[in-house]
Amino acid sequence: MRCEVVAIGTELLLGQIMDTNSAWIGEQLALAGIDSHFQVKVGDNFERMEAAMRQGLERSDAVICCGGLGPTQDDITREVIARIMGVELERDEAIVARIRAMFESRGRVMTDNNKRQADIPLGASPIAEMPGTAPGLVCPLGDKVIYAVPGVPREMKEMMAGTILPDLQRRSGETAVIRSRVIRTWGHSESGLAEMLAPRIDELDGTGNPTLAFQASGIEGLKIRITAKAGDEAAAEEIIAAEEALVRAVLGDVVFGVDEETMEVVILKRLKALGLTLAVAEELTGGVLTSRLTEIEGAEAAFKGALISPPANAGHSDGAAAEPAEKRAIAEAARARDTLGADIGIAAIRPSRDEGHPNGMVFLGIVTSIGGHDGARDGAEHLDSVALPGDKTRLRNYAVISLLNYLRKVLGE
């Protein structure tokens, strides 16, 4: 079973609006076990819309058209589908009444333009879910089908969930369940991970189930997605759990989390488990570290706050620093810990130019407390360095994750 997505709207091609619908629909199709090989954006143009839909019907069993169902003259998805079906449009008075009621409930008057939204190609049926003024359509063409949904994400999603996905699954006869899990890593390049996992990927290529796929996600790390197909949910989860164990055994401690567990989530969870609190010095990172930590619900249980010095000291300064960056990383970490009364202080520090380090070098300092909860780590100083990529924005963000990842390793399992 294959389904293409045709996103309609000149403003999508011009980049004035981001087409987020296709990606969401693609994810839903994948989870329902339906292949989507092509997704196309096309402007509000009759011939080009017709060409895109016809090609979709040739290559696939179903086409989902997103957009062009509004009340204006630009909105011609209904007309294009009628042409492809070889039928006329007929005004559906029941839909007119629903649209009118919707306007009245908002204290507005329906314009004549809005009646156009009730024009349905003969042989097509309106989709039952209709959260806005644009009805969705199911348009059968022999054993194939075109679905039309509005471009408003909320309306589209309701129609997908309520009508289109069930209809597609019924048509496909697919009973398998597809589930996936994302393994998050930090510290290796994509090619490095690919080499480590190459033997396992070769093994899996024979069966095709489960599959492993890589995804570079910038400061979110490199992700490995495990996808499994099985007769029911429990069986799919079992395949995934077994594969996760294999992947973790190969990759070791570059794995920091799964699915939605960001580095911040993992660090806060670990601190809470150990009963430790954290303070940060943000000379280089300028509030980015704090804003990421405080974004997590319940961060206050483990996060005591930050020192944000005047950013004059951030980045390469041309003048000589009083102390080398290695010493400052430890001193700032200790100052944050002591000023804010935390168990642990951390700091990322960029050396001044005259210290002679390569551009992009950043020192990471971690200082724990005497009298902390774990005797082995009491009062220890930890220093590491990383070479980070170029511009200020990236350097700050990479410094944040590198520092948190270093803390993760210092805290241990």
Added chain:
Amino acid sequence: MRCEVVAIGTELLLGQIMDTNSAWIGEQLALAGIDSHFQVKVGDNFERMEAAMRQGLERSDAVICCGGLGPTQDDITREVIARIMGVELERDEAIVARIRAMFESRGRVMTDNNKRQADIPLGASPIAEMPGTAPGLVCPLGDKVIYAVPGVPREMKEMMAGTILPDLQRRSGETAVIRSRVIRTWGHSESGLAEMLAPRIDELDGTGNPTLAFQASGIEGLKIRITAKAGDEAAAEEIIAAEEALVRAVLGDVVFGVDEETMEVVILKRLKALGLTLAVAEELTGGVLTSRLTEIEGAEAAFKGALISPPANAGHSDGAAAEPAEKRAIAEAARARDTLGADIGIAAIRPSRDEGHPNGMVFLGIVTSIGGHDGARDGAEHLDSVALPGDKTRLRNYAVISLLNYLRKVLGE
């Protein structure tokens, strides 16, 4: 001149990554006067990539392929283009050396996989800009052309600006110059702005030059894009300047900046012009305000730092606060100003639940200094309130911009 965009990557179809590149490329093409009628997403599959590129070449004069230039076995854009050109791939040793140098500068070792990235179809040329390890390609096919760029947005953008857009404009023979300027506003809804500008838009509809378009951009505000076409740059700029003056006259002080001038840039510029310094209290905003301000080069001249209290106080607390939120907004602003020795302190405060304010209400406090640089504002306290949208992330971000916008108004022109 027509140019299609083919975004490559199974993860795009599966919705694991949002294809933001096509929209950005579409916008750049439009500004360069080049039509883009179709944009296609296709997975990492040889036949389907080939079909998409061949169809692009049939319908258009140029195809920009985005993605599939990485080091893994999935990355086959080079191979597909070589097939379409009917040529072999040849390893470019100069590129191998550049990739190796890039790895070494980051203290890493290049793997054998990465050498694949230096394989170039015979007759194609690598793009001069190469900010990552994936070289871009210019691949001529008769009087048409395929460009290949990496999927990493930063790398793609550098290659588009440096090589592809100039090459496309040269090929198109387009001599008209198209320029645009974005007018940034904060404080009115899209329909409100549209109503204010409706008479002017009606007038412009006759000529089609310049044009006005709206773009809702969340916490970046509502943007109005003026686009003008003329024989040369100076004439285009003149049309834009005249239109900007008209738009500003209609909209008044909801306009805060143009083009890349974010609210932070505008605030820092204004503070420097007045010779004033700023400190912020980040109880509610948790570092987001500081991270935005410190992102701007030279922020240290006007930004003295932040107080980041333990975030226990952030958001609705169920217990009774010692003081009502109105008082705390002023008190926190004063505490930031005094602790950090700044001329001005600002704070956004969310009331506790038992204060009886509607959900989403945030108080904005601004306190200036006695003995500041402008007698009229010395030592004044300013309090305002805003009703902000729902979840924590949005509320924090909207609070930051609302507070800065309030400061902008307090500082005056």
